[in-house]
Amino acid sequence: MPLDPLSSTFAALADPTRRAILARLALGETSVMELAKPFDMSLPAISKHLKVLEHAGLISRGREAQWRPCRIAPDSFKQVDGWLGNFRRFWDESFNRLDGLLEEMKAEEAAKAPPRKRKTSVTKEKQRGRTRG
Amino acid sequence: MPLDPLSSTFAALADPTRRAILARLALGETSVMELAKPFDMSLPAISKHLKVLEHAGLISRGREAQWRPCRIAPDSFKQVDGWLGNFRRFWDESFNRLDGLLEEMKAEEAAKAPPRKRKTSVTKEKQRGRTRG
DNA sequence: AGGTTATTTAACCAATGAGCTAAGTACATG
DNA sequence: CATGTACTTAGCTCATTGGTTAAATAACCT
Numbered sequence: 001m002p003l004d005p006l007s008s009t010f011a012a013l014a015d016p017t018r019r020a021i022l023a024r025l026a027l028g029e030t031s032v033m034e035l036a037k038p039f040d041m042s043l044p045a046i047s048k049h050l051k052v053l054e055h056a057g058l059i060s061r062g063r064e065a066q067w068r069p070c071r072i073a074p075d076s077f078k079q080v081d082g083w084l085g086n087f088r089r090f091w092d093e094s095f096n097r098l099d100g101l102l103e104e105m106k107a108e109e110a111a112k113a114p115p116r117k118r119k120t121s122v123t124k125e126k127q128r129g130r131t132r133g
Numbered sequence: 134m135p136l137d138p139l140s141s142t143f144a145a146l147a148d149p150t151r152r153a154i155l156a157r158l159a160l161g162e163t164s165v166m167e168l169a170k171p172f173d174m175s176l177p178a179i180s181k182h183l184k185v186l187e188h189a190g191l192i193s194r195g196r197e198a199q200w201r202p203c204r205i206a207p208d209s210f211k212q213v214d215g216w217l218g219n220f221r222r223f224w225d226e227s228f229n230r231l232d233g234l235l236e237e238m239k240a241e242e243a244a245k246a247p248p249r250k251r252k253t254s255v256t257k258e259k260q261r262g263r264t265r266g
Numbered sequence: 267a268g269g270t271t272a273t274t275t276a277a278c279c280a281a282t283g284a285g286c287t288a289a290g291t292a293c294a295t296g
Numbered sequence: 297c298a299t300g301t302a303c304t305t306a307g308c309t310c311a312t313t314g315g316t317t318a319a320a321t322a323a324c325c326t
Contacts, residue, residue, distance in 0.1 A: 003147075010147035014140050015314085019216070026220055032273060045315055047274055052313095066272045066323045074224035077217065081224070083152070084214055087159055091207035091214070148284085165303060178285055180304055185283090199293045199302045 005057065006083060009076045012056035017041070018049050022072065025059060029071040138190065139216060142209045145189035150174070151182050155205065158192060162204040 003011065012018055021035055036046040050070060053059045057076035062069045088095045136144065145151055154168055169179040183203060186192045190209035195202045221228045 004149055006152070007147050007149055010143050011313095014136075014143035014147055016137060016140055017314090019139070023219065026223075033271090041314095042316065043273070044275080044317085048314075051274090068273065072220065072223050077220050078224040081214075081217055081221070084210065084217065086156065087205065087210050088214070090159075090205050091211040144283095150284090166301090174284095175286065176303070177287085177305080181284075184304090201303070 005076070006079060009056045009058065009080055012052050012058055013080070015049070015052075017046075018053055021046075021049060021053065021070075022058060025070055025072050029062075029069045031067045031069055033067075035070065138209070139212060142189045142191065142213055145185050145191055146213070148182070148185075150179075151186055154179075154182060154186065154203075155191060158203055158205050162195075162202045164200045164202055166200075168203065 013022075017039060020038070024030065024035060024038070032043070032046060032050065035050070036043055039046065050059065050061070053070075054061060057073055057079075059070050060073040062071070089099060146155075150172060153171065157163065157168060157171070165176070165179060165183065168183070169176055172179065183192065183194070186203075187194060190206055190212075192203050193206040195204070222232060
């Protein structure tokens, strides 16, 4: 029953209402009432969505009198971005250009050492644990 | 019933088995049998997962004799990354440094023009439609 | 205390999703 | 053609999810 963190985060993101809520929160912290306004949906429904988002670590909630202001929580976003990074080479051109550069540098380095078998294709090692920047 | 593309993509990613399949496919195209091996799960279950991934645009499938080789399809990954980009400023330090730079540039520009009210907080305009690179 | 506002909880329902087994399809080969 | 290999489809469970309304909780305001 307790889904792993990445799974609950992706599951939370798989709903357009929840993504819209996050988009609103990207503009700044706000109340449940405020968040509910754009939707043709009962307040309890929104409350549930917020619970899902909170459980997924995508938002955090405070207390101010009778309001529970919601705001974006960065950690789960970061996790998702990190996971996605493992696949970045499949679509990001500049990422691939960087890969090409590193490949060249490795080749130059290798030229100084005794030659050994090398593959031209992108391999497991190349795309593990890479980040932007 | 027909979920929007981003929703079905996130839904597809919300399952650890499917993410593991994608991880395997990141190493290269392979058959259903091969993909099924690591899992303690019936073949039809895997077949369903693959259908979900395909429907989500995360993989595409070919035909070679009796095999249906699967491979990563970049588009949906790119979509997800694009959506995530709207929130990057919440966790990516280098992204924020870039924002700071742009802020400075705008300030300098503004210094030449007649002064007007300005907010210090990051606003809607600043994070819309931004990409990496 | 009593009322109003903000939000959550409870109880329910219909639809979806992930797994299973058993049967069906497609191609390859003896 | 018959058999084997690689899948997929069909039909069934059971749990989860997204929505509902009605009631409860919490904090503020006379």
